[in-house]
Amino acid sequence: MWTFIFQTILVFLAVFFTDVLWVLYVRRVGQGKAFSAAWLGVVIWLFGAYAVISYVDDPRHIVSAALASFIGTYYAVKRDSSKEKK
Numbered sequence: 001m002w003t004f005i006f007q008t009i010l011v012f013l014a015v016f017f018t019d020v021l022w023v024l025y026v027r028r029v030g031q032g033k034a035f036s037a038a039w040l041g042v043v044i045w046l047f048g049a050y051a052v053i054s055y056v057d058d059p060r061h062i063v064s065a066a067l068a069s070f071i072g073t074y075y076a077v078k079r080d081s082s083k084e085k086k
Contacts, residue, residue: 004058004060007054007058007061008060008061008064009064010050010054011050011051011054011055011061011064011065011068012064012065012067012068013068014047014048014050014051014054014068015047015048015051015064015065015068015069015072016068016069016071016072016075017047017072018044018047018048018051018069018072019068019069019071019072019073019076020072020073020075020076021040021043021044021047022044022073022076023073023076023077023080024040024076024080025037025040025041025044027080028040051065
């Protein structure tokens with residue numbers, strides 16, 4: 001039971017950070033910052049691969065991944081837009 005809960009938390013965090021990094025990645029690409037965009041692409045790929053491997057192993061993790069995706073994107077866009085206003 002604890003293994004499932006721990007794995008669910010890790011999947012949530014991996015997808016949350018993946019979505020936050022996607023927002024940063026798109027911003028860097030739009031700014032023409034190739035090097036930092038490339039590194040973000042690497043980290044996105046690693047987090048994404050971990051999440052996929054986890055929910056292929058146990059499909060119940062898809063719920064955690066979907067929730068994290070929504071929260072991660074919402075958080076990153078809100079934070080990014082509030083920085084832009086300042």
